[in-house]
Amino acid sequence: MADDRRLAVLRAIVEDYVATHEPVGSKALVDRHALGVSPATIRNDMAALEDEGLIAQPHTSAGRVPTDKGYRVFVDRLSGVKPLSPAERRAIERLLVDSASLDLDEILERTVRLLAQLTQQVAVVQYPSLSQTQVRHVELVPLGPRRVVLVLITDTGRVEQRVVDGPVELPESLVTELRGRLNATVVGRRLADAALALDVVATTYTAAGRSGDAEAVRTVVAALQQALGPVREQRVVMAGAANLARAGLHDTTFAASLGQVLEAIEEQVVMLRLLTEVVDDPSSGVSVRIGREVLHEGLTETSLVTSAYGGSAAGDAAPLARLGILGPTRMDYPMTISSVRAVARYLTKVLAT
Amino acid sequence: MADDRRLAVLRAIVEDYVATHEPVGSKALVDRHALGVSPATIRNDMAALEDEGLIAQPHTSAGRVPTDKGYRVFVDRLSGVKPLSPAERRAIERLLVDSASLDLDEILERTVRLLAQLTQQVAVVQYPSLSQTQVRHVELVPLGPRRVVLVLITDTGRVEQRVVDGPVELPESLVTELRGRLNATVVGRRLADAALALDVVATTYTAAGRSGDAEAVRTVVAALQQALGPVREQRVVMAGAANLARAGLHDTTFAASLGQVLEAIEEQVVMLRLLTEVVDDPSSGVSVRIGREVLHEGLTETSLVTSAYGGSAAGDAAPLARLGILGPTRMDYPMTISSVRAVARYLTKVLAT
DNA sequence: GCTGGCACTCGGCGGGGCTGAGTGCCAAGA
């Protein structure tokens, strides 16, 4: 039971520190929380918590501050679910309703803004993975004698385009023929399967003795395969950088790392790595990385709260991608976690329609 | 000639202040610049410049700092063109070469990054205006009984897409017929003309007594008209927010406005207004707005250097859109101006191919 | 019109002293 109280003290320290942004002392704790014991007792508990590495003092004779490890314990064992406020719930539902007729780009754009606004942090949404989706249609449009636009349309309504410069002229007749052949080969297949199936198309032309055309065809096929490949789906959208700056105003240590945080966000490669190397906690459906756990140089003062979205709630379809937020380690985890989870769920619903 | 020297003093003050970020005094000026007169003379000149509102003292007994008006005079009359370094020139040329086979999105993405890197500021690139371009092709792809994807392809290779939910079922035969009719109506026309020409399509169906189909057709036509309209071209891409944060580290006044700057950048509406209300100076081909001239609340500490791009160098084709940078008023204007101009020219070339 | 000289101003810096929040430890009580 003494152990229970120690954890209650840790929870109180985290909550107060998040609220005030100042190291919290033993007296302030008993004043603000009905702990039922004296400051001296709290001090003993604090000493124990410090031994365990859960809290730390910035300097002698200052209050305590949670460490990354302290936040970890708080998140894993202490934070109850904070239900969303009616206003928040309404904002999310509005997204769901309004999005019915929007295209994917706009849905994601709105989602990321909503998440940034709810959490007052930087929000990121990864583009949905295309691996589950199928090819609906391929279109070739001549732009010039040796140039065509290749447009790939999937059954989720996503459109990919490539400008292709052929090595030789592409007569209208060949374009028309190739359009038919490509559609026959790939329509209805999953993207990865379609890419493989295309391998034979160019060789057909070689076999038919039309080696001149085969060269041009190879170029077009290669572009289509590239469009089918996973490269283009590796994108994230981001919103709420201004929230970061505002957080930095009240927190000089975080302000210093602001530049590095912005850099990481702008480097899509970095964000994608962070998003993909993470796995949701089965019970909460959310992943929380705290401080150094984020495993990126400039983000040691930063936590990453993310959740998978897409797929089906029943779990019989794999999720499509992840979304989440990035903010100072000192954040309101219960609120953030429920916001991220709620937005992920609603986005899943929206995409299922 | 005394007047000439006063301007030389202003130039020296601007240059030193930009370099050191500290108020510059009379002694420091004569040391660093071969002005050929004594500090006392400079002090008289400074007093005159201050009377004219071109420089100011943060407090008595500190050096002088240029005002917005001072920067204005510097930019208009004093700053020579600073040629790009060979390394910079090479970086820009590499963009030109590599971009040959990329699509528009990627070209702009690279351009904005390049500009951010060259200037060490936040770079913005507005998407090219579509008003000059023509419709190349319209494609309709059924997604479900009442849903189609509408894809619009222009002769610049730009692709716009819309998911359209019809009020009633859209049978395959109608989709095919409509595809042909739409293409017959709009292909080869300019976007704005095409939107007008579409007005008659729906009425054709009504006239033919097919009022059931007419309703569905109207929905599709409306979506296409919206895609043709100017709404979707109103986009900007942005890069280099981290540069801003870095600038803020050495400059507390600017750090305070950092949040507002990020907000303005994220609000595309704001950036678009700023970009469109600006006109290039005919002699330099660049527009420079300094501090309050930017005419936006959060950007009084910020300058905006932009240039039109696209069109033709000879001027016989109107430019397509603008690109530029946003940074603290205290920036290296000659360098920034030549970078912005150079990138705008190269992007024009790239898009002309 | 330029220059050297001179008195003046005032922000920034470093030192010293005080305050108060917060701690650790201890001995006594439940």
Add this chain to the structure above:
DNA sequence: TCTTGGCACTCAGCCCCGCCGAGTGCCAGC
């Protein structure tokens, strides 16, 4: 064994002060 009040101790933050020096404006002389 745990809790509690008491007590001595530490130390960051703050204020005050005095000094320094950069920088100024003005003036008389060239």
